[in-house]
Amino acid sequence: MYVGRFAPTPSGDLHFGSLVTAIASYLDAKKADGQWLLKIDDIDKQRVKNNSVQSILKTLESLNLFWDFTESYQSHRLEEYEFYFEKLSEMNQTYKCDCSRKYLSDNAKIGEDSYIYPGFCKNKGLKNYDNFATRMEVNAIPIVFEDRIQGKLSQNLSKEIGDFIIKRNDGQFSYQFSVCVDNKLDKITHIVRGADLLLSTPRQIYLQNLLDFDIPRFSHIPIATIDKKKISKSDDFKILIKNNQKDIWIKVLNFLNQPISKTVSQMNLEETIEHAIKNWAMEKISPLHSIDVF
Ligand SMILES: [Zn+2]
The missing domain is CATH 3.40.50.620 (HUPs)
Structure with missing residues (x-):
C-alpha cells in the first residue's frame, strides 16, 4: 500500500x-x-x-x-521523539556539542549543504546540560540511494556533512531526526518533496537504518x-x-x-x-x- x-x-x-x-x-x-x-x-x-x-x-x-x-x-509527538532519541543515545554514537554558530562559521569548512562539522566536541566529554546540542556520529560508508526524479545519489557523511545535530541546544528535536520518526509512525512508503531537501536525505537514511526503520522511496522535485x-x-x-x-x-x-x-x-x-x-x-x-x- x-x-x-x-x-x-x-x-x-x-x-x-x-x-x-x-x-x-x-x-x-x-x-x-x-x-x-x-x-x-x-x-x-x-x-x-x-x-x-x-x-x-x-x-x-x-x-x-x-x-x-x-x-x-x-x-x-514529543513522547515518541523522546523514545527514539533515547534509543539512539543508548547506541553510544551521540555526544553533546557546545559550539556556537559563530565558532562554527569561523572554524568549519562550508560544504555543499551548510558547514561540515569536523567533530570539535567529540572527545570533550560534555555532560548532559540542557543548553548543549546533541550530535549523531556518522561514518565514511557512502550512503547511496536512487531518487525517482534526481537519479542516483551517493554521499559520504563523514566527508561531506560531519556529525549532525539530532537535538538542538534549545531542546527541540532536529528536522533530520523528527522526520524519520514521523515516517515510521505514519508508515510512509513514498516521499515527494522539494529538491532543497535532497542533500539531507542521506542523513535521514542513516538514522532510519540505525533505528531499523523501513526506508521510503524518495522523489525530489x-x-x-x-x-x-x-x-x-x-x-x-x-x-x-x-x-x-x-x-x-x-x-x-x-x-x-x-x-x-x-x-x-x-x-x-x-x-x-x-x-x-x-x-x-x-x-x-x-x-x-x-x-x-x-
Ligand atoms: Zn561542538
Whole structure:
C-alpha cells in the first residue's frame, strides 16, 4: 500500500512552491491508489505563525486536496521523539556539542549543504546540560540511494556533512531526526518533496537504518524560483489572489511538465484533477534542483 504525505511548516500561507509539492505528492499517491496524509511540521516553534495552520488547511481544501484521516502534528509527538532519541543515545554514537554558530562559521569548512562539522566536541566529554546540542556520529560508508526524479545519489557523511545535530541546544528535536520518526509512525512508503531537501536525505537514511526503520522511496522535485531566488511570501500572495483554483492547478501541472489535454478549458476543477491523476507521469518532471517561474 502506497502511503504518501504532504508536510508543510505553518510559517505562513502556502505559496506556489509549497503548492507544487502538495499537488505532486497528492497526484503520485492517487495515481497509485494510495493514501495521502497531511502532517503539520510545527516542531520549530520559532517558525510557527499564528493562524497559519488554519490558512493551510483552507487553501488545500479550496484546491480539492483532501487528505486521508485527520492531520497529524509534530508538536503532539514529543513522547515518541523522546523514545527514539533515547534509543539512539543508548547506541553510544551521540555526544553533546557546545559550539556556537559563530565558532562554527569561523572554524568549519562550508560544504555543499551548510558547514561540515569536523567533530570539535567529540572527545570533550560534555555532560548532559540542557543548553548543549546533541550530535549523531556518522561514518565514511557512502550512503547511496536512487531518487525517482534526481537519479542516483551517493554521499559520504563523514566527508561531506560531519556529525549532525539530532537535538538542538534549545531542546527541540532536529528536522533530520523528527522526520524519520514521523515516517515510521505514519508508515510512509513514498516521499515527494522539494529538491532543497535532497542533500539531507542521506542523513535521514542513516538514522532510519540505525533505528531499523523501513526506508521510503524518495522523489525530489525542482524548487520554484523567481530570478533564481526562492519565492517569497509577498510574491506568492500576488500569484495566488489573481488565479482561481483551476488556474492554480494548471500552473502547477505546467511547472511539473505534465501532459494537459486541449479540452482542459471545458473542464471544471474536479474534471481537471481527475485528468491530472489519470495522466500523472513523474518521469516527465525535470531533474533540475530549481526552475524559474513566471
Ligand atoms: Zn561542538
